[in-house]
Amino acid sequence: MRVKAPSVKTSESFSIRDGSEPRSMSSAQGILVGRVRAVAARQGSLIGLVLLIAFTWTVFGLAGSGFLGSFNLYTVGQLAARDAVLGMAQALLIVIARMNLAVGSIGAICASLLGYMLVSMSVPLPLALITVLVVGVLAALVMGWVELRTKLSSFIVTLAFLSAYGGGALWVTKADQYEISSSALNWLGSGTFLISSLCPLVIVAVVCAVALWFVYNRTSLGWKMLSVGANTRAARASGVDVSRVVLWSYAISGLLLAVAAIMESSYELQVNAGVGSDWLLPSFIAPVLGGVALVGGDVTLGGILLAAVFYDSLQSGLTILNVPSYWLQFAQGLVLLVAVILNQLRHARQRRSRRPERAGAAPGGEEVAVA
Amino acid sequence: MRRALRVPWVPLLVATVVAGLVLSFSTRAFSNTFNIYSILQIAAVDAVVGLSQMVVLAIGDMSLAVGGMAGLVTVVVGYLYQVQHWPVGLAVLVGLVAGPVFGLVNGAIIARTGLSAFIVTLATGTAFTGVAYGVTSSIPYADVPSVLVRLGQGRAAFFPYLLVVALVASVLIGSILHWMPFGRALLAMGGSREAAVLSGLSRQQSTIIAHTLSGLLAGVAAVMYIGVLGTATPATGTDWLIVSFAVPIIGGTALAGGEAHAFGCLVAGVVLATINDALIVLNISTYAVEMAEGLLIFVAVFAGRLGQEAAGTQRPEYGHRGGHVGPRSSGQGAVAREPLDGAQVT
Numbered sequence: 001m002r003v004k005a006p007s008v009k010t011s012e013s014f015s016i017r018d019g020s021e022p023r024s025m026s027s028a029q030g031i032l033v034g035r036v037r038a039v040a041a042r043q044g045s046l047i048g049l050v051l052l053i054a055f056t057w058t059v060f061g062l063a064g065s066g067f068l069g070s071f072n073l074y075t076v077g078q079l080a081a082r083d084a085v086l087g088m089a090q091a092l093l094i095v096i097a098r099m100n101l102a103v104g105s106i107g108a109i110c111a112s113l114l115g116y117m118l119v120s121m122s123v124p125l126p127l128a129l130i131t132v133l134v135v136g137v138l139a140a141l142v143m144g145w146v147e148l149r150t151k152l153s154s155f156i157v158t159l160a161f162l163s164a165y166g167g168g169a170l171w172v173t174k175a176d177q178y179e180i181s182s183s184a185l186n187w188l189g190s191g192t193f194l195i196s197s198l199c200p201l202v203i204v205a206v207v208c209a210v211a212l213w214f215v216y217n218r219t220s221l222g223w224k225m226l227s228v229g230a231n232t233r234a235a236r237a238s239g240v241d242v243s244r245v246v247l248w249s250y251a252i253s254g255l256l257l258a259v260a261a262i263m264e265s266s267y268e269l270q271v272n273a274g275v276g277s278d279w280l281l282p283s284f285i286a287p288v289l290g291g292v293a294l295v296g297g298d299v300t301l302g303g304i305l306l307a308a309v310f311y312d313s314l315q316s317g318l319t320i321l322n323v324p325s326y327w328l329q330f331a332q333g334l335v336l337l338v339a340v341i342l343n344q345l346r347h348a349r350q351r352r353s354r355r356p357e358r359a360g361a362a363p364g365g366e367e368v369a370v371a
Numbered sequence: 372m373r374r375a376l377r378v379p380w381v382p383l384l385v386a387t388v389v390a391g392l393v394l395s396f397s398t399r400a401f402s403n404t405f406n407i408y409s410i411l412q413i414a415a416v417d418a419v420v421g422l423s424q425m426v427v428l429a430i431g432d433m434s435l436a437v438g439g440m441a442g443l444v445t446v447v448v449g450y451l452y453q454v455q456h457w458p459v460g461l462a463v464l465v466g467l468v469a470g471p472v473f474g475l476v477n478g479a480i481i482a483r484t485g486l487s488a489f490i491v492t493l494a495t496g497t498a499f500t501g502v503a504y505g506v507t508s509s510i511p512y513a514d515v516p517s518v519l520v521r522l523g524q525g526r527a528a529f530f531p532y533l534l535v536v537a538l539v540a541s542v543l544i545g546s547i548l549h550w551m552p553f554g555r556a557l558l559a560m561g562g563s564r565e566a567a568v569l570s571g572l573s574r575q576q577s578t579i580i581a582h583t584l585s586g587l588l589a590g591v592a593a594v595m596y597i598g599v600l601g602t603a604t605p606a607t608g609t610d611w612l613i614v615s616f617a618v619p620i621i622g623g624t625a626l627a628g629g630e631a632h633a634f635g636c637l638v639a640g641v642v643l644a645t646i647n648d649a650l651i652v653l654n655i656s657t658y659a660v661e662m663a664e665g666l667l668i669f670v671a672v673f674a675g676r677l678g679q680e681a682a683g684t685q686r687p688e689y690g691h692r693g694g695h696v697g698p699r700s701s702g703q704g705a706v707a708r709e710p711l712d713g714a715q716v717t
Contacts, residue, residue, distance in 0.1 A: 099489070152672060155433070155489070156616075156626055160668040163613045167661025174656065281497055284490065294490060326509050330501025337480075337494035344486050 045291040049306040060317035067320050070197035076312045081201035082263045084308035085208055087286025089256035092249045096229045097296030098154035103283045105165035106139045107276025110261035112169050115178025115271040125182055133258045140254025144247045169273040177272045189266030201263050209301045229296025285311055289339040293347050380622050380635035387642050400652045407529040410644045415537035416595050418640035420611050421618025422544050423588035430581045431561040431628025436492040437615045438608030439499030440473040440586050441593035446503040449512030449603025459516040467590045474586020478579035503605035511604035523598015533595055545633030557581055561628025617664050621671040
């Protein structure tokens with residue numbers, strides 16, 4: 001006899017509409033109108049981000065010397081490229097109303113594997129890169145498989161893998177440091193592309209974003225991902241194989257994490273299992289700031305790219321203004337907090353305009369009278 | 372006896388004791404007084420860290436800011452004592468007031484905005500740690516009150532004084548959650564949010580209370596840890612994330628809320644500290660500890676589920692789950708939840 005397990009809360013624990021009813025998918029027309037509105041709101045948020053970046057660049061350009069110099073812009077691009085790819089890896093799971101806490105640990109596995117193969121085994125670079133990408137996909141697939149088999153929330157599954165993978169990578173490598181000396185990787189991370197302030201990594205990030213845009217907008221898989229995130233029951237009722245969609249999302253997320261690990265290895269050139277220990281926060285900041293709905297069912301890749309640029313501009317700007325590096329972490333937390341509250345306001349407004357009859361049921365609104 | 376076996380942490384305690392006995396026969400380094408003391412000392416801190424997470428899990432929320440709050444409390448105490456030369460008692464008192472205030476900030480933001488606790492506490496936790504690093508420029512306060520060090524490192528044979536603090540904390544939190552009205556309200560909120568709200572409880576109030584309590588316990592853990600380390604470092608709590616979840620979950624607290632086992636946190640703290648110690652004594656890499664924690668979370672969640680299934684077939688509810696206002700899966704709550712594909716009782 002099997003019993004419903006109370007700890008199963010697949011999407012609920014990460015949902016801001018706890019307690020309210022799932023998004024209605026009753027009429028096709030309603031969905032269409034909703035999507036048009038969503039697209040309009042998205043353009044608005046993209047313009048907002050561009051203005052925000054322009055504002056930061058103006059302020060830092062005037063206040064600190066060298067912010068708009070090609071060297072600094074190069075560095076901003078280099079870091080923003082990695083953060084954008086991290087954000088996309090996280091967004092893939094946010095879209096299906098899940099999350100991945102193990103981003104950094106998969107990064108640690110991929111980076112130390114790359115280092116080990118290139119340094120200790122002298123594997124040719126292309127083969128090493130392909131192996132790392134495959135391992136990234138497999139590592140994420142294992143988490144997806146476990147989540148589906150156990151029906152536990154993605155939070156607890158990825159939390160467990162955060163320590164299992166991270167500890168495993170440290171254990172196997174004994175925290176060894178690998179000095180990579182590959183000229184091709186060096187060019188990728190520290191060379192220039194066409195103009196002197198453009199790091200080739202930026203091209204990698206843009207290619208990833210375009211590929212994901214294609215997946216979400218032009219393939220049935222992408223639409224299924226969005227529908228699973230918007231309303232799993234409706235998606236299942238419409239014949240979507242939810243398990244398959246979840247596994248695909250994890251797999252692509254793992255692929256992007258492997259790419260991010262390669263990107264970081266390419267400019268650090270000294271890698272160990274500590275790579276990725278600081279990835280969790282940027283992986284959430286980029287999508288949240290970019291306007292990806294935390295409840296799933298919505299994605300904006302341009303927003304993620306722009307958010308990463310803004311985030312790293314802020315970091316480098318504060319550094320140029322001689323703000324001690326100890327305060328940078330505080331700034332990161334603050335940016336995430338502000339972004340998440342703004343994001344919430346925007347999506348609440350969007351939801352209200354889509355179904356005015358439920359305006360009173362907005363999160364947090366229902367129990368005010370009870371108190 | 373049958374009832375005792377159904378309490379989630381009893382089998383765990385038995386397993387740990389057996390493992391400890393086996394270890395003490397296989398290596399002499401394990402069973403000496405000092406080693407047992409150091410296991411229990413770490414266990415005491417871990418238990419309070421776990422309690423801090425448990426009170427939030429009780430209402431079905433989570434907090435990623437436990438470590439951040441602890442780091443900032445550590446800095447507050449260290450700053451007031453070393454730089455401002457405040458008396459020990461006053462510095463610790465202010466630290467223990469600061470903890471709940473940080474928790475209140477978390478709770479208020481979550482309750483006011485309706486955002487998920489995950490993303491809010493990820494942000495505030497980072498900000499708290501950031502302030503701790505910023506204020507101290509990452510330099511620990513080395514001048515630590517000797518009273519705290521005596522408390523943190525003192526022992527009677529194998530029994531660390533800190534264990535008394537952890538025991539008192541878990542008894543207090545257990546009593547609050549199971550016997551005091553506002554504590555039972557927290558469990559009710561976690562058990563069935565809709566039923567609790569319909570019975571007149573305020574979800575926002577529960578959120579604020581739970582996070583404030585969590586801040587207080589994080590503060591207690593921070594003060595304990597100052598004594599253990601002998602310095603007040605802003606890095607305190609930066610590696611508490613996994614432990615804070617592993618301890619309550621291994622101790623039998625449900626992630627979904629509505630259930631809390633304060634004493635289970637204590638047992639889980641001992642389990643984790645024993646594993647940690649065993650891996651060191653047996654000369655296995657300390658990095659394996661981190662891996663073991665992750666795997667243990669899985670084991671614990673599964674064991675908890677098996678236990679609940681067994682309990683479910685015998686009687687619908689067992690004594691420990693106080694504060695249930697209504698049946699869990701009836702009412703509107705079921706609408707928002709995922710369908711479970713045949714996992715329902717048939």
